[in-house]
Amino acid sequence: MSRVLLIEDDRQTADEIVAELVDRGFQVEWAATGIEGLDKARIGDADVMIVDRLLPGIDGLTIIEVVRQEHIRTPVLVLSALGAVDDRVRGLRAGGDDYLTKPFAILELIARIEALLRRPSENRDTMLRVGPLELDLISRTAKRGDRPIDLLPREFRLLEYMMRRKDQLLTRAMLFEEVWSYKFVPQSNLVDVHMGRLRRKVDGSDEQPMIHSVRGEGFVLRAPA
Known part of the structure; x- marks a missing residue:
């Protein structure tokens, strides 16, 4: 039996x-x-x-931001009477997984x-490991072997997503939705730019590559052979 937490101030809707x-x-x-x-x-x-956006006491987006900062990965459906594109984008960027307009x-x-329940559940371990690569979700640090890797926040999220799905082909559309919270694929090389920077940090010049491009498809993270 799946457990649902509903945060909604309107009694009739609830x-x-x-x-x-x-x-x-x-x-x-x-x-x-x-x-x-x-x-x-x-x-x-x-x-x-299920979180209503406009709530008494603490608004819904603040709730989502707080639980995401505390590494709670429970999928969130945002409910709101605000249906403009900017409002939907704010809800997704706050950490919501989907947005439904009232x-x-x-x-x-x-x-x-x-649909949210069918998504692969993320490993709740605080330390991710793929081969020599380690990601500490508590201290927000990364290293490959004994070599520390200095990551920007978006790079950290991108690498976390890839490590949780090692050996899987990750398309640009998947990365846009899960890492950037876009529900559409913009005409942009944003993913490729970030992936290039991340690859240069993860794969040293004298190390076997771990981040691989699949031409016309996307990217795969694999442990060295």
Whole structure:
């Protein structure tokens, strides 16, 4: 039984969502304020969270930012009456995984929750290792063997995403969505520029390469043979 944390201050909306989710076999916990919602979110036992953007006490985006800073990776669906592109982008950049504008069809909300639950769950270990490469999620440090690697925040997130999916082909569209929180693929070489910088830091001139380009497809991180 999947556990859902619903943070929504409107009682009627909350009752409708809870009733539908429970009817479909979900276990639902409801918080009516931002402060209560943040406390429940910090426990980290939900499989997915539904967070209203405008809440009393603490707004929804602040809740998401706080739990992401505390390395809680629970998927988050943001609910909001604000449907402009800029508002959706803010929700995704704060750490939300999907964004649904009010009013919405309850069946669409269910479908989006099910889609988030189908995503591969991320390893919750605080130390990631691929061959000689190590990433410490607590101290936010990286090294290859005994060589420290100085990473910018975006490079750190990019490398973390790749290490969690070692040996998998990662397309530019996947990287745009998961690392940059874009739900579309802009006409940009942004991924290639960042990947080039990351590769130069991870793969020293006298070391076997770990980051590989797949022509016309994307990138793969592999341990040295």
